[in-house]
Amino acid sequence: MSKFLTRRRMIQGAMAAAASGAAAALAKRYDLIPPDYGGLFGAGETLTYAAQRALLHRGPLAREFRRDQISVNFPAINTVFPADLDYRRQMANDFEDWMLDVGGLVERPSLFLLEELKRFPSRTQITEHICEQGWSAIAEWTGVPLSLVLDVVGIRPEAKYVMFYSVDGWWDSLDMFDALHPQTLLAYGMNGGDLPVRHGAPVRLRVERQLGYKSLKFLSRIDVTDRLDDIEDGTGAVGAAYGYSWYAGI
Numbered sequence: 258m259s260k261f262l263t264r265r266r267m268i269q270g271a272m273a274a275a276a277s278g279a280a281a282a283l284a285k286r287y288d289l290i291p292p293d294y295g296g297l298f299g300a301g302e303t304l305t306y307a308a309q310r311a312l313l314h315r316g317p318l319a320r321e322f323r324r325d326q327i328s329v330n331f332p333a334i335n336t337v338f339p340a341d342l343d344y345r346r347q348m349a350n351d352f353e354d355w356m357l358d359v360g361g362l363v364e365r366p367s368l369f370l371l372e373e374l375k376r377f378p379s380r381t382q383i384t385e386h387i388c389e390q391g392w393s394a395i396a397e398w399t400g401v402p403l404s405l406v407l408d409v410v411g412i413r414p415e416a417k418y419v420m421f422y423s424v425d426g427w428w429d430s431l432d433m434f435d436a437l438h439p440q441t442l443l444a445y446g447m448n449g450g451d452l453p454v455r456h457g458a459p460v461r462l463r464v465e466r467q468l469g470y471k472s473l474k475f476l477s478r479i480d481v482t483d484r485l486d487d488i489e490d491g492t493g494a495v496g497a498a499y500g501y502s503w504y505a506g507i
């Protein structure tokens with residue numbers, strides 16, 4: 258290898274290190290290190306996350322649409338009907354005895370029936386779902402803002418993330434910014450009716466500022482926590498095993 262090339266490589270390496278060092282310093286200062294920072298794209302993930310959080314610190318809303326813009330066909334992908342036997346029994350009973358378990362770092366761990374979630378003030382929003390697999394669709398979602406449920410159970414000051422589990426074995430997490438975002442819903446309604454099974458009945462998450470895979474369907478349990486590294490494989494989300502970023506901001 259020529260001296261010139263070696264030197265160029267060294268400069269490139271130093272520049273990359275400086276860039277990721279700056280991102281890391283910024284991220285550390287503001288506590289903006291995503292749980293998957295250690296992987297192949299670690300420095301990039303940290304930079305994206307820190308930059309988006311810096312830009313979005315006032316919490317702007319994702320774009321909302323008009324009724325006449327709602328998609329006629331909204332695809333349903335991956336799990337469309339969970340195999341779980343308890344789930345199927347609850348479904349046969351119109352989810353009357355389905356319950357959402359909310360616990361972890363909260364003052365009052367609670368179980369919520371569907372009808373109890375429906376008694377909270379609701380929010381309806383028409384938004385665009387963007388799937389990482391290259392399609393998008395617009396729908397109207399109705400549900401209770403997650404922040405209202407977290408207010409009722411009382412999150413402890415040390416809480417930093419909210420973990421979500423679903424009946425089909427998915428799990429994922431949000432930081433408090435997205436968990437408390439006004440458009441983050443526990444949605445039980447879609448396009449004016451009940452949330453259909455293929456779209457995650459009885460209750461799914463809507464996370465409008467991130468890609469579709471963060472909007473977990475078929476919710477079963479919510480767990481408030483101060484760390485993700487000791488949960489499951491420590492990456493914060495089931496998708497990390499398939500190469501999906503924990504933070505999927507759009």
Ligand SMILES: Nc1nc2c(c(=O)[nH]1)N[C@H]1C(S)=C(S)[C@@H](COP(=O)(O)O)O[C@H]1N2
Pocket residue numbers: 331332333334335336387388389423424425427455456457469470471472473474475
């Ligand atoms: N529990 C669970 N949540 C999930 C999925 C899933 O298979 N199971 N798929 C994810 C992906 S990749 C997308 S794009 C959306 C799809 O939602 P839809 O089936 O209502 O279109 O749900 C997300 N949430």
Ligand SMILES: [Mo]
Pocket residue numbers: 387388389390469470
């Ligand atoms: Mo997706």
